[in-house]
Amino acid sequence: MPAVDLDDLDHAILRRLQEDSRTIAETIGAQVGLSAAAVQRRIKRLRSAGVIAREVAVLDPKAVGIAMTFVVAVEMEREQLDVLDTFRKQALGDSAVQQCYYVTGAADFILVVQCRGMSEFDAFTRRMFFQNGEVRHFTTSVVMDRVKVGLALPLDSG
Amino acid sequence: MPAVDLDDLDHAILRRLQEDSRTIAETIGAQVGLSAAAVQRRIKRLRSAGVIAREVAVLDPKAVGIAMTFVVAVEMEREQLDVLDTFRKQALGDSAVQQCYYVTGAADFILVVQCRGMSEFDAFTRRMFFQNGEVRHFTTSVVMDRVKVGLALPLDSG
DNA sequence: GTTGAAATAGTGAGGAA
């Protein structure tokens, strides 16, 4: 559902909720100059309109033993619909795959992969790439620093 | 603070909260076999221990007019500490940059960029790459399908 | 230490002026 018209107050509310979805309506209202009830009304509307797709907890990777992040560019053997779809489903079903994008350019897919260590990533490459006859090539980038990680979207005009 | 020991109940709770942080304690308790109060206590502990880093609203890109996603691999002119740090700060401060990873391999940085359209991305490349004398090269992949997008981490052993 | 039950406090939802 595209094209939901949002005013500056909605933007301000969404900006806050993208930072911390647990911020109570009263606090948001004080910041944007609205009553708590009005803020709640707008949030409810944003939720039912699908602007707020979901509200999730973001975990600290180190705290749950996820030591390593990888960015993998995957090139498929043939760009056939069924081949691509199969890979898509495989990525969706694999818990190590945090993100998967189907892209133009040299690569067909770009994955963000989370693992506890190298051996786990090794097992991942085996089941995801080597076992799959349709993967021509993949290049791995080991993440040394997660400089900026989030799903927040820019709400400003520029 | 790494190394927080979590039992299977914590894992189950976290799995649920990674899906939907608004799930009430009673529902989680019914699923994992715990009272609402016990679940609430564990969630509080997970928050203060930093295992739950944050709780955020995830917006629908289309609903807020973000039509395009790009994955950009950036290669810097020189791998000097100050050059890398400057770029890091620039990425952190730019709202179009949703994610930024400092990586090994051919590229130095990999960015996930959100824009309303091509012209906005064009403006982004100008201010981020062309204006910066230290960027040697960058390759852009246009995202055609966001197959899997999230920040959920695998909590299973394998 | 953790747990469940009950009581208290806090937050959200809906209506009326």
Add this chain to the structure above:
DNA sequence: TTCCTCACTATTTCAAC
């Protein structure tokens, strides 16, 4: 919009395991 009330959820307390 503000205010008020009601329902729901979270948090604390306490006794027991």
